[in-house]
Amino acid sequence: MRSKLFVPGSRPDLFDKAMASQADALSFDLEDAVAPTRKQEARNTLAYWLASPGFAAAQALHPKKIIVRVNAADTPYFAADLDALGGLPIDLLNLPKVESATALCEAAAQAIAAGFQNEFLITVETPRALACAAELAAAHPRVAGLQLGLADLFEPLGIDRYQPETLRAVMLSLRLGAGCAGKYAMDAAYARVRDADGFRAEAQLARSLGFLGKSCVHPSQIAIANEVFGFSAEEVAEAERIVSASREQDGVGAFLLDGKMIDAPFVQRARDVLLAAGRAA
Numbered sequence: 001m002r003s004k005l006f007v008p009g010s011r012p013d014l015f016d017k018a019m020a021s022q023a024d025a026l027s028f029d030l031e032d033a034v035a036p037t038r039k040q041e042a043r044n045t046l047a048y049w050l051a052s053p054g055f056a057a058a059q060a061l062h063p064k065k066i067i068v069r070v071n072a073a074d075t076p077y078f079a080a081d082l083d084a085l086g087g088l089p090i091d092l093l094n095l096p097k098v099e100s101a102t103a104l105c106e107a108a109a110q111a112i113a114a115g116f117q118n119e120f121l122i123t124v125e126t127p128r129a130l131a132c133a134a135e136l137a138a139a140h141p142r143v144a145g146l147q148l149g150l151a152d153l154f155e156p157l158g159i160d161r162y163q164p165e166t167l168r169a170v171m172l173s174l175r176l177g178a179g180c181a182g183k184y185a186m187d188a189a190y191a192r193v194r195d196a197d198g199f200r201a202e203a204q205l206a207r208s209l210g211f212l213g214k215s216c217v218h219p220s221q222i223a224i225a226n227e228v229f230g231f232s233a234e235e236v237a238e239a240e241r242i243v244s245a246s247r248e249q250d251g252v253g254a255f256l257l258d259g260k261m262i263d264a265p266f267v268q269r270a271r272d273v274l275l276a277a278g279r280a281a
Contacts, residue, residue, distance in 0.1 A: 001065055002214075002225055002226045002228075003023045003221075003222045004024065004025040004027050004065075004216065005023040005025070005027065005215075005222060006033065006189065007027065007028050008029050008042070009029055009033070009042035009045065009046045012045050012046075012049060017219075019055075019061075019064060020058070020062055021222055022226060023216065024065060025091075025213075026064050026066060027068070028068045030042055030046065030081055031071050031072070039071070039080075043080060043081055044084060046084075047085055047088060050066070050089060050090070051088060055089075066090050066092075068090050070095065072095075073098070073110070078107070078110070082116070085116070086114035086115030087115040087116075091118050092121045093116055093118070093121070094123060095120055095122050096125065098123070098124075098129060099126055099129045100132065100135075101136060101138075105139055119142045120140065121186070122136050122137075122146050123149045124148055124153075125150075125152035126153060127153070130153065130173055132177075133146060133174050133177025134177040137183045143181070145178060145183045145184035146174055147215070148171065148185070150167075151189075154166075164201075167202065171206055175211060185210070186215065187202070187211045187213065188214075188215055189214075189215040190214075190216075193217060193218040196220070199224055203228040213225060214228070231273055231276060235277075239270035239271075239277075242257065242267060243271055243274065
């Protein structure tokens with residue numbers, strides 16, 4: 001999931017365009033992108049479309065991971081979102097504003113009772129949530145990963161969201177928290193849609209910290225995310241050499257390859273790269 005494009009649930013005119021894009025995943029938003037007066041309209045419109053033959057045809061032509069960001073569990077909209085979406089072809093239910101393992105498990109139980117069968121993506125977007133990121137990642141067996149939400153995290157505190165040092169600290173904290181439970185981390189959206197260089201730099205920082213991919217708020221950002229979070233031919237070739245050399249060592253715990261000591265963590269990372277690149281490991 002190199003790229004994840006946000007699509008407002010209240011904009012059905014964008015649904016088919018988003019499906020035809022090069023994004024790996026689409027995140028249909030019922031939360032921040034939808035005004036309170038349009039919540040019911042948005043959830044009903046999205047539910048109708050996801051159940052339609054048109055969606056099925058588009059998914060067959062341009063397969064996408066389908067994500068829906070519902071409203072927070074402590075809002076009056078959450079239960080209605082679940083009622084409308086239960087049983088629909090949704091790969092990930094994005095739970096926002098979660099601040100404790102207990103709250104996460106309660107929200108997950110409600111979603112499962114409503115007919116949701118797949119995994120959860122948890123948005124970490126408050127100081128309390130960031131402080132317990134490892135607990136959130138391990139709270140429920142259906143948690144697939146943690147997603148960083150910078151606007152809600154930084155703006156109320158007056159923190160400059162575009163300072164590289166600040167971003168690195170928060171990204172690393174989230175990545176380590178997710179890693180404690182063996183879950184992935186997704187990077188936040190970048191609101192300056194005309195600043196391609198800034199988007200790229202932030203994506204490269206996230207990639208260097210082991211993030212899986214990045215959220216996009218505009219189609220122009222998709223290609224950059226796919227490039228940054230993809231694996232080059234050189235990276236794949238190196239991973240293949242490491243895995244191949246590991247097999248040839250026949251049980252040796254550590255070995256030298258091109259002057260570099262290779263042991264279990266490097267071999268596992270190489271296998272992960274090959275798996276992500278669609279190569280047999």
